[in-house]
Amino acid sequence: xxxxxxxxxxxxxxxxxxxxxxxxxxxxxxxxxxxxxxxxxxxxxxxxxxxxxxxxxxxxxxxxxxxxxxxxxxxxxxxxxxxxxxxxxxxxxxxxxxxxxxxxxxxxxxxxxxxxxxxxxxxxxxxxxxxxxxxxxxxxxxxxxxxxxxxxxxxxxxxxxxxxxxxxxxxxxxxxxxxxxxxxxxxxxxxxxxxxxxxxxxxxxxxxxxxxxxxxxxxxxxxxxxxxxxxxxxxxxxxxxxxxxxxxxxxxxxxxxxxxxxxxxxxxxxxxxxxxxxxxxxxxxxxxxxxxxxxxxxxxxxxxxxxxxxxxxxxxxxxxxxxxxxxxxxxxxxxxxxxxxxxxxxxxxxxxxxxxxxxxxxxxxxxxxxxxxxxxxxxxxxxxxxxxxxxxxxxxxxxxxxxxxxxxxxxxxxxxxxxxxxxxxxxxxxxxxxxxxxxxxxxxxxxxxxxxxxxxxxxxxxxxxxxxxxxxxxxx
Amino acid sequence: xxxxxxxxxxxxxxxxxxxxxxxxxxxxxxxxxxxxxxxxxxxxxxxxxxxxxxxxxxxxxxxxxxxxxxxxxxxxxxxxxxxxxxxxxxxxxxxxxxxxxxxxxxxxxxxxxxxxxxxxxxxxxxxxxxxxxxxxxxxxxxxxxxxxxxxxxxxxxxxxxxxxxxxxxxxxxxxxxxxxxxxxxxxxxxxxxxxxxxxxxxxxxxxxxxxxxxxxxxxxxxxxxxxxxxxxxxxxxxxxxxxxxxxxxxxxxxxxxxxxxxxxxxxxxxxxxxxxxxxxxxxxxxxxxxxxxxxxxxxxxxxxxxxxxxxxxxxxxxxxxxxxxxxxxxxxxxxxxxxxxxxxxxxxxxxxxxxxxxxxxxxxxxxxxxxxxxxxxxxxxxxxxxxxxxxxxxxxxxxxxx
Numbered sequence: 033x034x035x036x037x038x039x040x041x042x043x044x045x046x047x048x049x050x051x052x053x054x055x056x057x058x059x060x061x062x063x064x065x066x067x068x069x070x071x072x073x074x075x076x077x078x079x080x081x082x083x084x085x086x087x088x089x090x091x092x093x094x095x096x097x098x099x100x101x102x103x104x105x106x107x108x109x110x111x112x113x114x115x116x117x118x119x120x121x122x123x124x125x126x127x128x129x130x131x132x133x134x135x136x137x138x139x140x141x142x143x144x145x146x147x148x149x150x151x152x153x154x155x156x157x158x159x160x161x162x163x164x165x166x167x168x169x170x171x172x173x174x175x176x177x178x179x180x181x182x183x184x185x186x187x188x189x190x191x192x193x194x195x196x197x198x199x200x201x202x203x204x205x206x207x208x209x210x211x212x213x214x215x216x217x218x219x220x221x222x223x224x225x226x227x228x229x230x231x232x233x234x235x236x237x238x239x240x241x242x243x244x245x246x247x248x249x250x251x252x253x254x255x256x257x258x259x260x261x262x263x264x265x266x267x268x269x270x271x272x273x274x275x276x277x278x279x280x281x282x283x284x285x286x287x288x289x290x291x292x293x294x295x296x297x298x299x300x301x302x303x304x305x306x307x308x309x310x311x312x313x314x315x316x317x318x319x320x321x322x323x324x325x326x327x328x329x330x331x332x333x334x335x336x337x338x339x340x341x342x343x344x345x346x347x348x349x350x351x352x353x354x355x356x357x358x359x360x361x362x363x364x365x366x367x368x369x370x371x372x373x374x375x376x377x378x379x380x381x382x383x384x385x386x387x388x389x390x391x392x393x394x395x396x397x398x399x400x401x402x403x404x405x406x407x408x409x410x411x412x413x414x415x416x417x418x419x420x421x422x423x424x425x426x427x428x429x430x431x432x433x434x435x436x437x438x439x440x441x442x443x444x445x446x447x448x449x450x451x452x453x454x455x456x457x458x459x460x461x462x463x464x465x466x467x468x469x470x471x472x473x474x475x476x477x478x479x480x481x482x483x484x485x486x487x488x489x490x491x492x493x494x495x496x497x498x499x500x501x502x503x504x505x506x507x508x
Numbered sequence: 509x510x511x512x513x514x515x516x517x518x519x520x521x522x523x524x525x526x527x528x529x530x531x532x533x534x535x536x537x538x539x540x541x542x543x544x545x546x547x548x549x550x551x552x553x554x555x556x557x558x559x560x561x562x563x564x565x566x567x568x569x570x571x572x573x574x575x576x577x578x579x580x581x582x583x584x585x586x587x588x589x590x591x592x593x594x595x596x597x598x599x600x601x602x603x604x605x606x607x608x609x610x611x612x613x614x615x616x617x618x619x620x621x622x623x624x625x626x627x628x629x630x631x632x633x634x635x636x637x638x639x640x641x642x643x644x645x646x647x648x649x650x651x652x653x654x655x656x657x658x659x660x661x662x663x664x665x666x667x668x669x670x671x672x673x674x675x676x677x678x679x680x681x682x683x684x685x686x687x688x689x690x691x692x693x694x695x696x697x698x699x700x701x702x703x704x705x706x707x708x709x710x711x712x713x714x715x716x717x718x719x720x721x722x723x724x725x726x727x728x729x730x731x732x733x734x735x736x737x738x739x740x741x742x743x744x745x746x747x748x749x750x751x752x753x754x755x756x757x758x759x760x761x762x763x764x765x766x767x768x769x770x771x772x773x774x775x776x777x778x779x780x781x782x783x784x785x786x787x788x789x790x791x792x793x794x795x796x797x798x799x800x801x802x803x804x805x806x807x808x809x810x811x812x813x814x815x816x817x818x819x820x821x822x823x824x825x826x827x828x829x830x831x832x833x834x835x836x837x838x839x840x841x842x843x844x845x846x847x848x849x850x851x852x853x854x855x856x857x858x859x860x861x862x863x864x865x866x867x868x869x870x871x872x873x874x875x876x877x878x879x880x881x882x883x884x885x886x887x888x889x890x891x892x893x894x895x896x897x898x899x900x901x902x903x904x905x906x907x908x909x910x
Contacts, residue, residue: 162786192785248586353906369896370616370815372586379896381904389906400784408822411876419879420900468825468875501790502764 083184085234087223090480094118096131097460100140105147105434106449107427115145117456120478125450138474144465146430147450148203148457148477149406152316152363152437153343153396157207157222157230158183160191161400161496167191171210172217176254177273179242180300181217183207187230190494192501193400198224198483198492200404201459201472204235206441211245211318212253214260214269218304219243219316221441225477226492239442241340242308244270246319246328247374267327274335277305314340314442316363320374322350329358341440343396346378352389361392361440365402366409366416383410383432384417384424394436406433411466426466516887517541519554520868523563528570528843529857538568540864543887548858561882561889563868569838570858571626571865571885572873573643573845574817575777576757576810579620579628580610580644580654585815594634599673600688600712602719604639606632607658610651616815618894621646623818624873624880626865627656627855629845631663631731636673636684638663640719641731643849645865647885660849661731661755662723666739668788682742687711689750692720729753729848731777735789737761744772755848760789763796766803775806775848780827797840798831807832808848809840825874837874863887 095117102113102125116124116131124130131137158170169186172178187207197205202224209216220230221238246266255261260269280302287295307313315332319325319342332339338359342348345362346369348355355362364386369378386393395410397403414429435448447455459465460474462485474490475483484490493503518540525536527548537552538545554560583590592609595601610630620628626646632639640659648654665673666681674680691711695718701707702714710717722728730752732743740759747754756762757777762769769776778797785792801807809827811820824837832840846856854863867873868882883890902908 161784162790163784164787196783349900350903350908351906367816367819370584373584376584377899379899381900385900385903401781404783405781405826408826408876412822415876415879420904466876468822469829471829497785501785502793 084231085236086229086231087234087236088232089120089478090225092117092120092479092481094132094135095138095456095476095479095481096129096135097138097140097143097145097458098129100143100145100460101464102145102450103426103430103465104450105427105430106451109426113145114140115450115458117458117476117479120456122450122452122454122456122458124452138460140460142463143473144461144463144470145450146201146407146459146461146465147434147448147454148459148475149201149433150204150437150441150448151197151202151397151403151406151433152206152341152394152440153398154197154205154207154403155210155398156193156197156205156400156403157187157189157191157220158209159400160188161193170208171212173210173212173253176214176250176260176269177301178209178213178217179215179273179302179304181209182220182240183209183218183243184220184230184234187220187222187233189227189230189233190496192494192496194224195226195483195492195494195497196400197403198475199472199485201407201461201465201475202403203457203459203475203477204438204441204443204447205403206241206316206437208241208316209243211243211249214245214250214266215273215305216243216245218313221443223477225480225482226494235441235443239312239314240304240307241314241316241441242304244315244317244328246317246324247321248372249318263324267331270331271334273301273305274309274331277302277309278335281306281309308337309335311337314338314440316341316343316440318343320344320346322347326351326354329354329360340442341394344375344398346375346382348391348393349379349382349385350377352386352391355386356389356391359392361394361436362386363394363396363437363440364413365398366395366412380413380416381420381422383413384420384422387417387424387428388422392436392439393432394440395432396437407461407465407470408468409433411468414466429466516543517546517555517558518561518864518884518887518889519552519558520561520563520568520866520882520884521554523566523568523868525568525858526570526838527858528839529859536568538858538866540866540884540887543864545858545860545862545864545866547860561868563881566881567869567871567873568858569867569869569873570842570856571867571883572624572820572841573856574625574628574811574820574841575808575845575848576629576631576779576812577814577817578630578633579616579646579814579817580612580614580630581606581632582814583611583614583616593630593632595632595639598716599635600637600716601632601635601639602637602662602712602716604632605642605659606630606639607642607651607655610642610644610654612648612650612654615895616817617646618890619815619896620817621883621885621890622880622892622894622897623821624867624869624883625817625820626867626883626885628817629660629849633663634665634669636665636670636681637688637716637720638665643851645885647888647890656855657849657851659728660851661729662719663731663757664733666732666734666743667758668735668786669733678739678742682746684711685746686749688717688720689724689746692717692724696721723752724750726751726753729755729850731755731757733757735760735792737764737791740765740769744768744774747772747774759800760792760796762805763793763799764791766800766805769800770804775808775844776800777808777810777848779810779812780823780830794826794830797827801832801836801840806844806848807836807840808845809837821874822876828874834874
């Protein structure tokens with residue numbers, strides 16, 4: 033429900049809460065495919081064969097895009113550059129490339145190329161449009177600890193927000209449970225493509241993540257429902273859950289050694305947490321305030337896991353040195369602030385200050401609208417830094433929406449840059465992607481042309497839209 | 509305060525001036541005196557006592573006007589104690605004027621104005637009739653000093669959200685509005701009877717009926733939130749029946765009947781970056797603003813996120829990206845809102861006699877590369893400082909110095 037004259041803000045924006053429609057959660061658990069078998073070996077509970085990815089690469093002819101400005105996100109910006117996509121991989125990038133016979137040739141004159149954009153904080157599919165209670169599936173707000181729920185089991189592939197995000201150049205997302213709970217559940221790492229089932233979208237080999245949330249939201253949701261009702265209560269809640277998980281993990285690890293006798297009883301909640309302790313699931317932690325992030329770092333040290341990324345992290349600039357040292361990325365907005373008390377100190381130089389401190393910032397959306405222009409959000413954050421005297425490069429800013437979120441998901445060796453061997457996730461832009469006037473004109477996802485602004489045959493529409501939502505450029 | 513009252517003469521020299529009321533002028537001077545624009549052009553004589561702002565290589569425009577949001581009425585979204593934009597008690601809050609809820613000390617005001625937005629609507633929210641919206645300058649120590657015009661319109665709700673106030677049906681919304689309008693006119697005709705308690709109960713309290721009269725006599729616009737095409741058509745129908753001066757707000761599906769809206773002479777307040785479908789707005793799309801403008805509708809662009817009203821620039825840039833001309837977009841954040849809110853004699857363009865709200869930009873105001881170099885509100889340059897710039901200064905090197 034939108035209201036134009038005033039902002040219907042208040043609770044909604046920014047990962048919110050049980051009551052609010054938006055929530056955030058994060059659960060990145062992706063690793064390079066090579067290590068999947070290893071993961072399976074060390075644990076019985078990751079990548080259960082019964083919940084597979086059925087993703088298959090779409091067969092395509094080779095593609096040569098030539099004479100474009102190629103922004104690699106790997107240090108280079110190549111004028112008059114070309115790229116070759118074949119069998120789902122980038123096979124060549126440079127000023128001169130050899131094109132395979134039969135390649136579709138795309139003239140990139142005046143265009144810019146970037147890696148497919150990656151949003152490590154999305155609620156697409158779990159808080160789907162049209163936004164009724166019927167599709168409100170992002171927060172299992174029935175218990176402050178719900179490590180046992182998986183976002184993929186809520187994800188609706190016919191969410192009409194998906195094609196909109198594809199048209200914005202997004203090729204991979206992390207779909208997260210909301211932030212109502214201290215521990216909200218597992219995330220889903222997805223290729224953003226038209227599909228009938230979420231299984232067809234699951235990024236092959238990607239590990240699950242675990243969404244955790246600090247601060248106001250869990251307090252607000254559970255304050256009158258048995259707690260936690262304070263930040264110290266939040267902290268006690270995580271510690272209690274992980275201390276149970278430690279015992280659970282010991283029990284299973286011991287049984288796994290010789291598999292003698294009856295196996296211990298399975299506990300789905302502790303199973304996920306034990307995988308965090310084993311390092312197989314990455315923690316994605318919604319946390320706004322600097323002091324709380326520092327508390328969460330202590331908590332992670334107590335139980336011996338790493339927090340992969342602090343999400344929203346509007347005050348991360350205050351402890352950018354600590355976070356850089358810890359090796360935790362920060363997933364931030366360009367300029368959101370003020371919608372709640374813990375968001376009051378948001379500043380536009382947040383990403384830039386983290387970069388300056390040697391950290392790993394990235395720009396996330398947490399919004400079905402913002403996900404459509406992550407490039408613009410990165411541009412705002414880059415120029416805000418530059419204006420403040422922080423020399424952010426274009427390549428660094430591009431990394432904020434490509435390889436840095438890929439790292440947060442454990443996929444940076446597979447996607448996130450335009451380099452030979454990487455997956456052929458490529459966006460062709462009408463101009464400089466850091467201009468407000470630029471739009472994605474083509475989006476390739478593992479070589480598949482999933483979107484072409486100039487060709488209705490490559491403008492996917494969900495079932496929801498058929499006969500109900502007018503197609504772009506047409507009346508109804 | 510004293511500084512505001514002091515006579516000041518400022519000459520912004522050598523910039524490319526976009527008066528909006530006419531074509532751009534290269535290498536021009538904008539002369540500002542006593543809070544007003546005194547002269548604009550290439551042959552303006554700069555008095556010796558003028559403070560000079562060198563705008564060579566810069567762009568000079570009127571201050572931007574955000575035609576939406578709740579500036580001054582909300583401080584922290586989730587903290588009810590800091591919100592003053594909605595009257596919780598009454599579904600017909602026609603007599604509720606938000607002005608005395610404004611907080612001139614709001615930290616949002618400096619955050620917004622240092623990015624070139626100098627004027628904003630402060631609109632009430634919720635219910636069937638939300639109340640009276642006002643227009644404010646983003647400068648001033650008191651409410652009186654901030655106010656540009658109060659009220660500029662009465663906000664009504666014909667979107668899905670209003671159904672709860674009218675029995676759960678869209679038809680109930682329009683029926684209730686008709687009854688209110690008729691009762692207000694009846695109240696006016698029979699005030700003596702009403703005062704002797706010789707009338708049937710009316711559809712709202714007397715102060716609210718009274719507050720509807722300027723709208724029913726065409727002196728105050730009705731700002732109607734409506735998204736679905738059928739709801740927009742209902743708003744147009746009501747406006748015709750009661751001869752209202754209508755402003756449409758939102759109008760997600762307005763593009764579908766752009767010709768009809770243009771023919772009715774009704775302006776539309778649009779947030780360009782809306783395209784998430786709901787059952788209230790399945791046809792919502794980025795091209796809405798452009799298609800309406802193309803059909804001849806007067807379009808005002810909005811950023812409805814009050815905390816990020818500064819992103820009005822990004823909204824306008826995207827409106828251009830999706831089909832508006834750049835000139836149309838600039839007009840839609842300057843002169844068009846001034847016209848729609850009835851202050852075009854004082855605001856919205858760089859013309860002699862108008863209030864001196866002037867911004868000097870390093871380039872295209874809609875482009876991310878552009879920075880704001882100078883902001884002048886009512887003839888006074890405001891410092892480019894906010895709570896956020898202070899936070900940055902404190903933490904730009906770590907550890908901070910407390």
